[in-house]
Amino acid sequence: MAVATVIPIVATVIYIFAQGFPAVSLEFLSDFPHDGMRAGGILPAIIGTLYLTIGTAIFSVPLGIAAAIYLSEYAVDTPLTRTIRIAIINLAGIPSVVYGLFGLGLFVLFLKFGTSILAASLTLSIMTLPVIISTAEESLRAVPQAFRTVSISLGATRWQTIRRIVLKEALPGILTGVILGLERAAGETAPILFTGAAFFLPRLPGSPFDATMALPYHLFVISTQVPEMPIQIQYGTALVLLVFVLTMNLIATVIRSRARAGRQW
């Protein structure tokens, strides 16, 4: 049975590789789309997804880690902190298209950021936060309590203890959560649909207030919105997105296993 779960994953990857590999070339990765996207490359979508991932990281990583530190190291059990925890758990279960609508309402319209990298990054950040907060909190809690007690008994303040011992030990786990969260953000279509993604742009975005093309949305567009689309370009785009996400996954796995091997507790 366990082997059976591997089959669809491996089959998908092999199929995408087999179908998409012929389309991928240096030109495909470094050129703009031509002929109504039926030819040329996907450079603006690759760059756009990079921008969105970085933008999401800028907002969600510091905020998520700070929230996790508060919940793990400072918060006492009160109705307020219990509400915060329940909110985080529920936030993780909200469908991504709902985040998209929320982002449209708050960032695009109310805050007047327009359809932009900024609005899309903020929307993706809200979606990513629960993942980052809960994995980071778990990693912080896994650090043995005795380290904190010893550190305090040696004249450290609580913050010095967190900075020098707890965060250092929890860092691999936190990074893993961050990467998994950002990976999800990189692959999502719905949250950026109304907040920052563009159908086609003739040039790369020049500021955070510009809209951008992005890999998952581009894949959606060329698969459903463009008639007579060559199939290799679709699979080529899927392959690039898959490699992008799998690479992040691989980095997370390497960090995790190296940390486990070097762990001193």
Add this chain to the structure above:
Amino acid sequence: MVDKIVIENLSLQYSDGTESLRDVSLNVHEKAVTVLFGPAGGGKSTLLRCLNRLNDLTEVRASAGRILIDGENVLDPKTDVIALRRKVGMVFARPVVLPMSIRENLTYGLELAGETRRSKLDEAVERSLKLAALWDEVKDRLDDPAIALSGGQQQRLCLARSLALQPEIILLDEPTSGLDPISTGKVEAALVELKKEFTIILVPHSVQQAGRTADYAAFFLQGDLVEYNEGKALFTTPKEKRTEDYITGRFG
């Protein structure tokens, strides 16, 4: 004899209602080993953790009384607890080495105290390891991870780590409970040397260890200080029936 610590009518309850100490008064003499012993749940560890305010980390509902160290009430909310903890070092029952090298374990507290000079730090490493009788065993591998040491060595490293801060008082909470007899012997031998320089309060892991190490001994039973005397006197001619019953093994 100079009284380094004066405990006056100390009472303490945890927030779940368990009473930990009841009206305890005790004078701890300078540069001697004072042993706090008795069955589990007697309040010995709680008392230790009051002395360096480590109880601040747990939920304590009510406390009354005073603890004067060099005449200053350390239970006063205005007390600088960081300075207090540098002055009152602590070694725990389970050796907890921090996840870093042997050297970094020893310099951790000093660096937090603002010491950056390499020569001073190296000096403190050597001095404290010698005091804890560990120098010869680790001097060639100071940059190895501390976790690679044996249990007995780890516990002496923990002792050295608190000594590196040059405290005046050292609290030891069952420091040998997880150690073999040879390692225990090394720790006890180190205490004999250390009491020339430091005021030591020890919660021993057995009555026998209490008898071996005590210059002064205090017997605690369920939050009460039953009897306090010079070690020799208390273990040979206890005044209280309950003390006698415990040290002769009639209960415990």
